[in-house]
Amino acid sequence: MSAPIALHPVPIDKLRVACSTCGLRELCLPIGLSDEELGKLDHLVTLRRSFRKGTNVYRAGEPFDALYAVRFGFFKTTVTAADGRDQVTGFSMAGELLGMDGIGTDKHTCDAVALEDSEVCVIPYGRLEEMSRELHSLQHHFHKVMSREIVRDHGVMMLLGSMRAEERLAAFLVNLSQRFTARGYSPSEFYLRMTREEIGSYLGLKLETVSRVFSKFQGEGLISVQQKHVRIIDIPRLRELIGQRPC
Amino acid sequence: MSAPIALHPVPIDKLRVACSTCGLRELCLPIGLSDEELGKLDHLVTLRRSFRKGTNVYRAGEPFDALYAVRFGFFKTTVTAADGRDQVTGFSMAGELLGMDGIGTDKHTCDAVALEDSEVCVIPYGRLEEMSRELHSLQHHFHKVMSREIVRDHGVMMLLGSMRAEERLAAFLVNLSQRFTARGYSPSEFYLRMTREEIGSYLGLKLETVSRVFSKFQGEGLISVQQKHVRIIDIPRLRELIGQRPC
DNA sequence: AGGTCACGTTGACATGGATCAAGCGCGGGA
C-alpha cells in the first residue's frame, strides 16, 4: 500500500492525454493558458510513459531531448560524483517537471528514478521551444518553472549549509506536507515513498540520524511515524523549528 | 590591489556598450549568435550600471524586472532564512548572469552584492522574452544558461551533502581556477575577493575550518596562501582530492 | 608614522552526527 491518503484527491481516473482536460493543469506546464492556447498545447504533449518502481526515466550521460511532466507517482533525482558517491537532489511528484538539467549540455546530468509505479507526459523539448515562441504565456511560465527550480535549489543549499539535523528534517516534512496539500491530499498524513537512506542523502545526513530524529520528533509529540507512514501532529511547532512563524 | 593576475586578459578597456563588440561575447548571453543577430541584441542591452564594493545589485523581496550580466568585478549571492541566518549561494564573475531567481515570482529571492567595484549590463527581462521569440539561438542559449545554473546548484548540493571539508575547499579552488582560466587569467594564481566567512558560508563550513584547511593544504605543498592571495601549486593532487582523475 | 579595525590564524576543548554493531519487523515469495 503506497497510495497517499486522499481527502479530496485529484481525480486521477479522469485524466486524459490532452493537457486541456488534465486534472493537473493548474499545477503543471499549462498554468495560465487560455482555452485556445491549451488546445494548441495538446499537440505538444501527446506521449505518455509509465515507469515501474525502481526504473529510470533517464540516466546521467544520456542524450537529452525531452522534459517529463509527472502525471502520477513519485520520483527521485540523483547526481553521481566522479568517485561514485551519489546525492539525491530532489523528489518529484504530480505536476512537477523532470529533465531540465539536460538543456544546458544536451545530455542529462542526473538520474531520475521512479520510487513507485508512475507515469509521465513526454514533452519533446524542441517542440516546447517552438511553441513557446508562439504562446507567450507558455514561454513565460516555462521560464518561471526553471527559475523556481533554481530558487528551490537555493533553499536546499541553505538547508545543507546552515541547518542542523532536526531543522533539516522538519523543513523536509513541512515541504512535503505543503506539496501534498497543494495536490488535494492530507497535509498531516502521508506515506513516504523514499527510504531513510534517500531522505538522508537529500538532507546530507546518514540514515541512522534520520531514523533517530524521526524517533525524537515522535517522542516529543510532533509527529507519529511507523515505517513509511507519517502523521504530522504539530505543524506549528515543526515550523518554529525551522524559524518560520507558525502561520 | 584586487585585480587578478593577468596572463592574457580579456581587454577590458576595449569593452563597449554593444554586445556585438563586447570582449565577453563568447562567455555571455550572445554565445552562438550570428553577426546580424548580435546587432539586434545591441538594442536589448543598452544600460550599464556600476556598483561599488559592498553595494547591492538587488535585494530579496524587491520587484524583479531585469537580469544582469557581469561585465567586470565580482559578486556574491545570498539567501536569508526566516530566522536571519544567511547562506552564500554563489559567486559570479565576468560573463555570468545574475537575477534568474526573480523570474519565478516576479520578486528577487536573494541578495546580490558586489565584492569589489564592479559593472553589469542591464537586460530588461520583458525585452529578453520578446527578443528570444525572434532569435531562436538567443532563446535556446538563455535556456541553456538557466539549465546550467540548475546543474551548478546540483554540484553544490553534492558538495554540501556528501563531501568533507578538505574536499569542499579543493572543489572550490579547482572551480575558481577553471573559471579564471576561461577568462584568460592564470589558472594557478589569483586573489580571492571573498572573506573566509563567505567561503565558509558557501561551503557549509565555519571560517576557522576554512582557514585551517587552507593552512593544511599549504603545509602539504598543494597551494600557497597569504591572506587573499592564492597560488595553486599542485592542481592534479587537488583534483584527486575531489575524486576526479588529474586530467 | 601611528592607531585602529576588520580579517585571518591558531590552539584548546566541546559536541553533533558518523560509524560500527546488534537486533527487530514487515512484506513478499514459496
Add this chain to the structure above:
DNA sequence: TCCCGCGCTTGATCCATGTCAACGTGACCT
C-alpha cells in the same frame, strides 16, 4: 503459514568540525 531479506531502529563509541578565545597582520585613516 513460514521463512527470508531489506529497511528500520537503537545503543555505544569515535571523530570531524564547531565553538570559544587569544593573538597576528595588513589596509586604511588621520
